[in-house]
Amino acid sequence: MEDWLVVVVALVAVGLIAGVLAGMFGIGGGIITVPALEAALSYLGIDSAIRMHVAVATSLAIIIPTSLTSAYAHHRRGSVDLEIVRRWAxxxxxxxxxGAWIASMVHSRTLAFIFASLALATAVKLILFPESRNFTQSVPRGAWVPVIPAVIGNFSSMMGVGGGTFSVIALTLFNHPIHRAVGTAALFGLIIAVPGSVGFILAGLDDVRVPPGSLGYVSLIGFLLIAPSTVIAAPLGVRIAHEFSERKLSILFGAISIVASIRLFYKAIA
Structure with a gap:
């Protein structure tokens, strides 16, 4: 009983932190919730072979209400680019x-290394060279452009994140203002999390190793402990984000990208 009490308190606290970060940076909170869930599942003695599957799947499910709350708060401030959302959705x-289908079968170490490198390079740009030239002066419309959101959705789903890290990176490199990139990325999180969650649910329906109270690989207990906290905290994160100048928000997002890259590098080599 004491073990469960520790896990409950810890996951509620994780939900609050993830919600604030989701609101501030449009990242869905997966950077925080995936390692926290994996640690909780390890503490409870869940089979190591499926811990990451459950952590990633549950994180994606949590991102659904979190992204809704965060995106709505950003939209009220005019920070969601609905035209890009329609083109990329x-x-x-x-x-x-x-991505959810692939993640249920293969390891993503190589992909984690590639995107950790990208996140780190973008962090360096945002923090040290904010005025340097971007790839384009606006988000391009060429025939090859669909590859970008498809890749963002694929690897975000595989890693259990809402896509904010990769989306904000892409949009800012296309000269999109940081506040508008963050708000748009928050809505991207919903579009990524729904199919990602469904994929993990279907993939895990016949796996007898899942913890009690699970739907496929999604832990309903983990969802119910974390999701309400993230929903409550996300609007606070949005308010904090709009208190910062574009420069300061770029630096903060750069710092978050460094943390994400360290986590992904560790995943790639562990």
């Missing part, structure tokens, strides 16, 4: 569904 959705 189908490709994000398809990429996320494929």
């Amino acid at each position: 189908a490709f994000l959705f398809a990429g996320a569904l494929i």
